[in-house]
Amino acid sequence: MIKPRMMLATLTALALALPVAAQEKTRTKTYEGPNVAGSTTTTVDRDAGTASRTREATNLATGNTASSSALRQRTETGAMIDVTQTGPRGKSRELSGERTRTEGGSTFTGTATGRGGETYGLAGSRSRDGQGNSQASQSVSNSAGEVLAARDRTTTRSDGQVSRNVTKTRAPGTKRPPRIRRPRG
Helix, strand or coil: CCCHHHHHHHHHHHHHHHHHHHCCEEEEEEEECCCEEEEEEEEEECCCCEEEEEEEEEECCCCCEEEEEEEEEECCCEEEEEEEEECCCCCEEEEEEEEEEECCEEEEEEEEECCCCCEEEEEEEEEECCCCCEEEEEEEECCCCCEEEEEEEEEEEECCEEEEEEEEEECCCCCCCCCCCCCCC
16 A cells, blocks of 8 residues: 555655646757758647747858748647748748538648749548548639649459559649648647
């Protein structure tokens, strides 16, 4: 049997440790190379449902700096994301949108703004059926709602064989749409 004093000390230690575990956690990594110096700071607050990441890289020869910031906010049905990237010449591009969980997958809708100020609509979906079959699709449209580029992927499994079909389309004369990686986690 545990002695009352020992039990009291254990319970006190647990009570004091719980608020510490619930606090936000920040981690910073730095890099110093022969050509580039950079840092990445990641902050996660599980109770608030937020995760943020800022990155900065400086070219040591020219002094030019590129940076990015990303924020993900958990919602009842998924997450909201906002990403901003600024290049070494000061031009920025942005992405914001919402991921919504669905039965067996998720959907994404959002907007992106390119470095030239052009605006794009983004849409995507993913699903999996529990048998190893999955589907994913993404599309980028211009401000008039015309689809500029789309990608559809279907993976099916049957009798130990995996079949994967990928279809990509791009409107004639369309430049490559902007690509911004969403924050993971």
